[in-house]
Amino acid sequence: MIYLGGVNVKSNSFYFGKRLLVTLAVIGLCCCGCIEMSLKTKIEANGKCHESIQISTNAMFAEGIKSELKNKDIAKQGYNVETKSEGDKVHIIFSKDYPSVDDMYKAKRLDPVSNVEGEGGGSESKAKGEYKVKDYFFIKEMSFKEVTPKVEKPAGKPEDKSNDETNKKFAQSLFSFKRVVQMPGPIISSNATSVDKATNTATWQIPFDKIQDGCTFEVASQVINIPAIAGTGVVLLIVIIAVIVMLTRKKPEAPKE
Secondary structure (H helix, E strand, O other): OEEEOOEEEEOOEEEEOOOOOOOHHHHHHHHOOOEEEEEEEEEOOOOOEEEEEEEEEOHHHHHHHHHHHHHHOHHHHOOEEEEEEEOOEEEEEEEEEEOOHHHHHHOOOEOOOOOOEOOOOOEEOOOEEEEEEEEOOOEEEEEEEEEOOOOOOOOOOHHHHHHHHHHHHHHHHHEEEEEEEEOOOOEEEEOOOEEEOOOOEEEEEEOHHHHOOOOEEEEEEEEEOHHHHHHHHHHHHHHHHHHHHHHHOOOOOOOOO
16 A cells, blocks of 8 residues: 555555545546646735635546535535536635635645545645745735645555555556745745746646655745835935925025114
8 A cells, every 4th residue: 555645556556645536546447537636825915815726637537526525515615616628627725815824724625645634524734834924015925835744654564565566656647736826026046846936927837746755835025115115215205305305495685774
């Protein structure tokens, strides 16, 4: 048995957290399709954030996921669910808004890379994250960091190693996972696999067998602090006007004797 970021691979069956969406292996094996998963966090300039989980697969497998979503009543948990078709692929996206990044990590979140069994089905996230804002007066720096826990693997027998390698290769061919973070300003540093400067987006492409080791996602961005600059400009303008007024003001004539 091997543990791949919440997917337990044993023989030819899979268990995705506590059936986060559906028993992936059974349907996946029947459909012989690849399952692409993406977890995205978009952070707004005001600190609010939007999180979405996208699962892309073929039409047959998508029907199984939608059925499972209906059974779990994901909408009642505050998630917005939508389905999009693109050629022979179907994208199922469920998303949720949070007042802040801190509130997001305090809430019970569905997380496709978690190995924690949440109450009432789904996979409760064990990931920990933080979002910090540093104001350098004219420049504001925002940093995001998320750490996912390492999944402890049970001790196996020597003869299980060959099965583990076979299952690992099979899981890698069946699953792909991306962690995406969109920052509110231009990215200045990141340990991401790739960065899209046009959208201020950092993307990590993580092999499923690496997720079990625990991952750290870090990205920082900067924006010009326009309110501070505008405020400073107004103050300087007032000072300049005051100085000009003082310099141009006529001195009162001395009284004649």
